[in-house]
Amino acid sequence: MAGFIELSIDIIVIDVANEHIEIAKKISAISASTRRFRKGIFRIVPSQDPRFRQLELSRLFEHLLILASKAKMHNFAVLIDEGNELVDIKELKDFLIESRKYLRKVVIVSADPTPYEKICKPMRALEKRNLGRVDSAPQKSGSNGNEDCKQVI
Helix, strand or coil: CHHHHHCCCEEEEEECCCCCCCCCCEEEHHHHCCCCCCCCEEEEECCCCHHHHHHHHHHHHHHHHHHHHCCCCCCEEEEEECHHHCCCCHHHHHHHHHHCCCCCEEEEECCCCHHHCCCCEEECCCCHHHCCCCCCCECCCCCCCCCCEEEEC
């Protein structure tokens, strides 16, 4: 995240596992689905109940896409952790396809890259010493037309 901060990019982290405690601004997914985001770094933590989590995140991704399409998030990057747990959420895929026009960057961290390969450009995990740099190492050659959506596997 250091690279994003140096570039003065505002960040929303979807923290499914509630493990990024270093980010102070913790918001529930329900609260975030009605919020207008200002400058800063925000950590959105959904419910741990899988059925409720899916409903919360569906609503959240709809809301973020509406904000983005109204040019309210042009300086934001959205980082989605544990993307492998969110593959069944249709609104996430809609968000990934459409948001690239309105956001600075979308990054998905997923143990299984397969569900997102047609939407995002896969990249290998960065080594610790390279964290904060903006470069990536693509796994495959070729482009799928969505250079603004990256997936870390």
